[in-house]
Amino acid sequence: MPLLQIDHLKKYFKNIKAVDDVSFCVEKGDILGLLGPNGAGKSTTISMIATLLAPDSGTIRYKGQDILKEPKSIQQSLGLVPQEIALYPSLSGRENLIFWGKAYGLGGNALSKRIDAVSGIIGITDRLGDKVKKYSGGMKRRLNIGAALLHEPEFIIMDEPTVGIDPQSRNHILDTVKALARDGATIIYTSHYMEEVETLCSRVCIMDYGHIIAAGTKEEITSSLGGQFEISVKLGKEDKALSEKLGALGCVSAISMEEAEIRIAAKAEDASAKAILKVIAASDADLVSFDIEKATLETVFLNLTGRALRD
Ligand SMILES: Nc1ncnc2c1ncn2[C@@H]1O[C@H](COP(=O)(O)OP(=O)(O)O)[C@@H](O)[C@H]1O
Ligand SMILES: [Mg+2]
Structure with missing residues (x-):
């Protein structure tokens, strides 16, 4: 059984077919790349997987459970890195992580330990005390990722985590994704950067105008040519x-x-x-x-x- 199985998923916004009959699955341990230009329907798909948006029709199963009926089945295991940065600029990096940790039900010593571990992973340990408004775009992106890792999720979704940042932060984020996968996480990585998806992902779905137009390993997809x-x-x-x-x-x-x-x-x-x-x-x-x-x-x-x- 795949970890995540999506069948005939649809979401329309009035006459915009944002997601139009999308089906794919994610096996445990995959880094699945969801590749497509702006407006392809990537974020809408992800919002439905994360139970933030209800589909018009179709099913999403996590470990065989229908997440529309059993949203908790995925919510507890999922770390979502949203496309829009979700941080408080006037709080420090550590305070932001404490806020997000509490939102996941963590506290006390366990939370402190996770904040240490996560800030090591995202490489911001020495800047943890600074206010987020002083961070560069890349540092904010990294903290945004850290916030989603505090509860040690086994399934991680990152929505365009490298848009508009410096090459150093970008490389750090790509290395972080690889390290998380090595440690056993399953990951969906969305991007409109082909190079990133080619180097990172074990499997790829190419999306355009709400449809999956190609899917498979990179080799399978390109050999179709x-x-x-x-x-x-x-x-x-x-x-x-x-x-x-x-x-x-x-x-x-x-x-x-x-x-x-x-x-x-x-x-x-x-x-x-x-x-x-x-x-x-x-x-x-x-x-x-x-x-x-x-x-x-x-x-x-x-x-x-x-x-x-x-x-
Ligand atoms: N809340 C919304 N209301 C109306 N249209 C939306 C909404 N969210 C997304 N869309 C539209 O749905 C399409 C897919 O958007 P989105 O999922 O954000 O694409 P992507 O993440 O691939 O850039 C786009 O045409 C977008 O304008
Ligand atoms: Mg998007």
Whole structure:
């Protein structure tokens, strides 16, 4: 039995189909990546798993129990790191952790010990006495994660925990996720950063407009492309006519243009790159760079949606 099993989950907001017939499962010990652009429905899905939002229809089972009927079955085991920072700026880091610890029913010596352990994990021990309003964005994110770990949850959901922070904090957070998984936690990690999900996650669900459009291991998902590769072309400026010409090539299976960058999913033929380069050379576009890359989850997204995943 999977740890978490979601079947035919739906949530509409008036005419927005935020989550539209989503099914997936999470096995114990997985780091499941929920990857998708802004607005894909990731946070809405997570809110329903965390019992903060009631689905319109569908079921969510945790260890076989229906969480709509038995919300406690998941609530006690879950550590939720929300996308929006949930901290009191005028309190210190330690005071924030005490607040959250009490919310989880911890206190006294047990809470102090957990605060020590958690601040070690998130690497903020030396700043615990400072007011949170003095923290950098990355430190706040780390404390936000710490607050969700105080009760030693066996199941952790992190909703875009690395948005808008410095690379050092980002790396620290990615290392924290790996360490938590090594210690036996099961994790759902949502992101719109393909690279993060590729390096962290054992399994991936790609989401778009409320649907899961691809699922499996990274290898399973990218192998569906049959050895395609991706070409990134940077130009001096946007060039719609060139993009259209490239899109008409037989070897191009998908193409997107955002400002002056064209991303192309190309078939695995030796002549593909040459044919693409030839069209560019024949145009009057300024070629800034031309990179051939191995197919990634981004290439899959491009193939399935005709859009680039990135912001
Ligand atoms: N409370 C809400 N009321 C109305 N629309 C919402 C609400 N929450 C989310 N949405 C809409 O549902 C869609 C999915 O949103 P969300 O789950 O936040 O996506 P993601 O987390 O992948 O960025 C978006 O179009 C968003 O605008
Ligand atoms: Mg979100």
